Amino acid sequence: MSTLFRDAMLVELDPPMVRQGDLRVSDGRIASVGRNLTLQQDDEIVDCGGAVLMPGLVNGHTHLYSSLAAGMPAPPRQPTNFLEILELIWWRLDRAHNFKSVTASGTVGALAALRCGTTTLVDHHASPNCIAGSLSALEAGIASVGCRGVLCYEVTDRNRDTEAREGLDETSRYARELSSRKNHRFSVLVGAHASFTLEEESFVGCVRLARELDTGVHIHIAEDPCDERITQEKFGCGLMERFERVGLLEIPGTIFGHGTHLSAEEFTRLGEHKDYLHLAHNPSSNMNNGVGYTPVVSATMPVVLGTDGIGADMWREARVAEFKSHDAQLSLPFGKSLGFLAESARLASRALGITLGSLGVGAAADLVLTGYRPATPLTTDNLAGHFLYALGPEFVRDVMIDGRWCLRGGEVVSCDERALRADAAAQAGELWSRM
Ligand SMILES: [Zn+2]
CATH class of the missing domain: 3.20.20.140 (Metal-dependent hydrolases)
Structure with missing residues (x-):
C-alpha cells in the first residue's frame, strides 16, 4: 500500500524545517520526499493543495x-x-x-x-x-x-x-x-x-x-x-x-x-x-x-x-x-x-525502535495532514510563531499512522467511533457507580 502526498507544506519540528514538496509513503514508512515525485503504480494520490503536512x-x-x-x-x-x-x-x-x-x-x-x-x-x-x-x-x-x-x-x-x-x-x-x-x-x-x-x-x-x-x-x-x-x-x-x-x-x-x-x-x-x-x-x-x-x-x-x-x-x-x-x-x-x-x-x-517526529526517508508514516494554508509567510525561521499562535488541532483533517488512514476529512475511519463511544459511555456509568 502506497500513498503520494502532492503539493504539501512539509513541516518538521526536529529540527524546525519548512519546505514545499511531495512525500511518498510505502509499507508504513516514508519512502521518498522531494519536488515533483513520480507517481508509481497503485499509489493513492492525496492533493494537499499547499496545506501543512507534518509528523504525528x-x-x-x-x-x-x-x-x-x-x-x-x-x-x-x-x-x-x-x-x-x-x-x-x-x-x-x-x-x-x-x-x-x-x-x-x-x-x-x-x-x-x-x-x-x-x-x-x-x-x-x-x-x-x-x-x-x-x-x-x-x-x-x-x-x-x-x-x-x-x-x-x-x-x-x-x-x-x-x-x-x-x-x-x-x-x-x-x-x-x-x-x-x-x-x-x-x-x-x-x-x-x-x-x-x-x-x-x-x-x-x-x-x-x-x-x-x-x-x-x-x-x-x-x-x-x-x-x-x-x-x-x-x-x-x-x-x-x-x-x-x-x-x-x-x-x-x-x-x-x-x-x-x-x-x-x-x-x-x-x-x-x-x-x-x-x-x-x-x-x-x-x-x-x-x-x-x-x-x-x-x-x-x-x-x-x-x-x-x-x-x-x-x-x-x-x-x-x-x-x-x-x-x-x-x-x-x-x-x-x-x-x-x-x-x-x-x-x-x-x-x-522506529523514527517518529520526522519526515525523513525511512521514518514512520505517522502523518498529520492539516487544512492549514498559512495566511502569512511561513518559513523555517518563523515556524514557532505559526505553531503557537495560528496552527492548531482545529486544522487537523487527516491522520495516517503506520501508513494506515485513521482519520479522513475529520471522520475516524480506523474503527466504528460511534459504537465504541456508546460502549465507553456504558462502561463509564458502571465505573462511576463502582467508585
Ligand atoms: Zn502523571
Missing part, C-alpha cells in the same frame, strides 16, 4: 485511565491539597476500574488524541483492582483506534502489601508479550508511582526490573512538596538521595514526571544524567492541581511535554508551556516548547 505528535506523559472521568460525580468533599486530590478523586477512580473500563479508557483517550494529531501516547497506567493483564487491556483500546503506545503499570504500595509485586509481574508479563511481536506499535517502561508511595523493596524492584528489561522507569517526582516531605519522614532522606540509593539515576530512558518542586541544585544533579534521563513537563495539569510552576527553564536535561491525562492536545500544552513561563516570570526562550515536542518524539522513537 507525541504525548510524553499521560494517564489514559482518566479518559472516562469527564463529568464524573463530584468527590465526597472538595479537596484542599494535592494529596486530597489523589485520595478523593484519582485513587477512587483507578480502584474502580475493571478490564472493560480500562480498554474503553484506552479507546476514548486514543480517539481524543487522533483528532488532535497526536499519534503516540506515553502512558502511566493504574488499575489496582485489575492489575494482571491490564496493560494488554489498555493496549487493546489504543490499538482499536490505531495509535501507538509506550505503556507502563504504576508500581506502588498505596493499597495493599502484594500490590507492588503484582505491578512488577504485570510489567514482566507484558514485556514478554511484546517481545513475541516486535511491531514498533507498543513498548513498555517500568512504571512507578512516586517515591512517597513506594516501599524500599518495591522501589529497588522497579530499578532491578528496568535493568533486566533494558528499559527506563517512568515515575512522578516532586509534583507536590508532599513527595519530598513523606520521603524524608518514611525513609530518612531526600528524593535525590533516595533515587541515588536505589540506583534510579543510572537507568537510561527514565522519565521523571513534573519536578515542580525540585530545587535548582536538584535540577543540576538530574542534569548530570542528561544523556539518558528526561523530565516530563505538564503545565496544564500543574495549573489545574494548583501545585505550582515547574521552573523548566532551569532544566538542563531533555524535556518532553505531557498532558498528564487532560486530553492529548499537544498544541495546547505547547502554548501553556510558553504562556505560563511568562506568567511565572521564568520565560522560556520563544519557541522552546517545539523543542520539547521534538524531544517527546525522540523519546518515543527510542522506546518503540
